[in-house]
Amino acid sequence: MVTLAEVAQHAGVSASTVSYVLSGKRSISAGTRQRVERSIRELGYHPNAGARALASSRSNIIALMVPLRTDMYVPVMMEIAIAVATTARTHGYDVLLLTGEEGPDAVRRVTSSGLADGMILMDVELDDERLPLLRGGGATPPGATPAGATPAGAASPGAASPGAPDPAMVQPAVLIGLPADTTGLTCVDLDFRATGALCVEHLATLGHREVAVVGEAPAVYERHTGFAERTLDGLRGRARELGLRLLHRPCAGGYDSTAVTLSRILDERPGTTGFVVQNESAVEPLLALLRQRGQAVPEDVSVVAVCPEQVAVQGSVRLTSVAIPAQEMGRHAVEQLVAKLRGRVEDEVVLLAPELTVRASSGPASNSLP
Template sequence: MVTLADVARHAGVSASTVSYVLSGKRSISTATRERIRRSIEELGYRPHAGARALASSRTNILALMMPIRTDMHVPVLMEIAMAVTTTARAHGYDVLLLTGEEGPEALHRVEGSALADAMIVMDVELEDPRLPHLKAAERPAVLIGLPADTTGLSCVDLDFGAAGAQCVDHLADLGHRQIAVLGEPPAVYARGTGFAERTLVGLRGAAAERSVGLLHRPCDGTYAAVAATVTRIFEERPHTTALVVQNEAAVEPLLALLRQQGRAVPEDVSVVAVCAGQVAAEASVPLTSVGVPAQEMGRLAVERLFAHLDEQEPVGTVLIAPELEARGSTGPAPAGEPERADGGERGRRGHSRR
């Protein structure tokens, strides 16, 4: 096992000089520092984690607060977690994963015990109860998500509002006048989860600007829930010609149900999804989609966190611009009598607005 003394002998310096280079406690000339770095690499020296923490007053651990809930799509969460882990390891850090729904209590535990140098927080709500504690904490934190008030916080997320608007604009450009949205499970909206609410704001804003009718229905991801929701949509708005899906678990049940109902995609119904690009590309009908850049979100969160640790960057918000990729699930609206945005046919007399 290679020791610090071995590195010192190989580099031709004292053991204390090697220690100073590792801890950064003293200024060492560039030439000497590079010589020690080469010796460390050639010998394969790995500093003892406990000693390194004592020398630097850091644990070299990041905490990732990622509550696992039954109403959230776990594969996307794990993709973000993997990006956080690999980026942290590239900086010489390990990741402590907190998956419980503890809220502020978990923050107090990490802060009070000095388990980690900094924290990344996911599953962010608009009025998240953890925010006051994050703002008061001594250790830096980055949110993957956007609360209603971002003052004093550092956040990274997809611009979900713009993503929702892109879906509507794409379908409106194809001539669709009645669009329905299969949203996240009801519990996600009940919590005021930021990404779901912001997507809905973007969808509604673009629909109003384009004079397009929009119907939103929360939906669990089971086949039975999707079947009930789609049946209700076509009963309420029989002239619906396009569906936007923001629920990855509902994608395949929806496509299977449309096939069973004899509705061809995209000839009868166009479908757009807000989901991971791989899910859209590998669906039974390749889906036009706005991708959720899980890996980029995780990487950016870690990079910003290290910038905060080194006091190189002020807090603030970074929103990733959405990109819509057209595939085989969207096409021109079916030919027929044009409709109003309120769901009625043009020229139909005596029909009251909804």
């Protein structure tokens, strides 16, 4: 078994320098760090996790909270989780996956037990009950003032929320998702409000004036899940600005539920020519149901989806879509958390800009054709 001393000798540095590279406790020049990391790879050195935890009072583990619910699209959640795990390994961390719906109890359990050095939380609600346990958290050096979050990736110092827990006692954490109030929190997310606006703008430029939204399952909105609520805000706000009529209907997904939702939409708004779908399990059923009704895509109706890239390109029609940047979200979350664990004081909100890719499912509104 290769020892730390052998790595130090191979890299031509002291054993303490190797230790600092592994722990991140001190700043090491880029050249020295690269030389040590190269020696670690070449020699196949694997630090003893127990010894490192005892020496550093750290576990080198990140806890990832992924509540697996039947009303959520699990493949996206797992893609984010895989990105978190692979990125964490590049920084010397392993990942503890928590899939239960324990809420605050899971945060307390991880914090009190020392199971993990920090946490990444997914499936964030606007008024998430886990947030009071996280506000003001981070690797705050003694005497430093916690910082408040600011929108759109900007960071500026500020006081912690009144009544917030002692920062020294709070688990350093990053949210993948955006609550209503980001003060004292570090968050990473797709800008879902801009996503909704982008979908409406695309349909408006094609002449569509009646747009229907096939949304997530009703329970997602009942929980006030952040991504769904913010997308809806963006859709509604931009539709008002552009003078479009917008109808939103939740959908449990699957063929039967999508059939009921589509029938309801067309009964209420028979002039609908544009659909925005934010529900992966409703995408293919919707396309099939439109074909059954004799409505061609995109000649009669246009469909725009907010979904993973593979869903958009592998269906019966290649969908115009805004992709969910799952891997980028997971990577950013780990990098934000590692920065907090290495002493960064400021909290930050990172919003990833949406990109709409035009494919075969959107075209000029039939009532706007010459």
